[in-house]
Amino acid sequence: MMDTKPEPQGAVEEDRAMAEELKGVPEEMLQRNDAEETSATEEVAALRDQLEAAKQEVLYAKAETQNVRRRLEKDIADARAYAATGFARDILSVSDNLARALDSVPAELREDEKLKGLLAGIEATAREIEKVFGLHGISRIAAVGLPLDPNQHQAMMEIPTNDAEPGTVVQEMQAGYMIKDRLLRPAMVGVAKKPD
Structure with a gap:
């Protein structure tokens, strides 16, 4: 209702x-x-x-x-993180040349008093470059003894050997570098293969 x-x-x-x-x-x-x-x-x-x-x-x-x-x-x-990329690529060749200069000095000349100061200066310069690389997030890529990583390594040749598994990096011809999480330059390497 x-x-x-x-x-x-x-x-x-x-x-x-x-x-x-x-x-x-x-x-x-x-x-x-x-x-x-x-x-x-x-x-x-x-x-x-x-x-x-x-x-x-x-x-x-x-x-x-x-x-x-x-x-x-x-x-x-x-842009801020990777601004130094171009400069870093250019300076890598300077670092490579310093490393080659140090490697080319024979052991008997390293003991020569006349060359000790020169070698100490070259070594100090190489250490300073490595320190600056670290400050800007530039790091060397590990290569020898690791499996070939096409994202970081560039295989230049195959080396027949029984000492390492096929596909393992056994020689580094040129060091590779990363800038933060990006590839700056691949490591140029020699890769193990089974002997014929």
């Missing part, structure tokens, strides 16, 4: 007054008002659709802006 509350007296009187007013209005005007109301409702619906579409476009634009910002931040971080 439904409770029906009587309408307040004022509301009933307003409804009666409105009905009286509408009695004198021609039917054509009432239909026109209905058409205008329908038109206004359609316009409101269209505006709501446009508003929703605009909200979606704003969300997409915000997401794209955020993606661009993240990419730029990564590019800036990479």
Whole structure:
């Protein structure tokens, strides 16, 4: 059973007054008002659709802006981290030449008093280069005794031997280097193979 509350007296009187007013209005005007109301409702619906579409476009634009910002931040971080890459590649040849100079001095000349100062200077320079490499995240790639890693080693020749498993690096012809987590220069190596 439904409770029906009587309408307040004022509301009933307003409804009666409105009905009286509408009695004198021609039917054509009432239909026109209905058409205008329908038109206004359609316009409101269209505006709501446009508003929703605009909200979606704003969300997409915000997401794209955020993606661009993240990419730029990564590019800036990479530029800072790897700015010295070109210079580091160039200076590797200087390091190689110092190592070759030290390796080329025979043992009997190392004891010569006249050459000790020169050799000490070359060794100090080589140590200083290694220290600077370390400060800038440049590290030497381990090679001899390890399996060939095509991401870090460049096989220059195969060496027949029974002393190592095939595919193992047995000789390093030129040292390889990494700068942080990127390859700066691959190590040039000789790889073991089974003798014929």
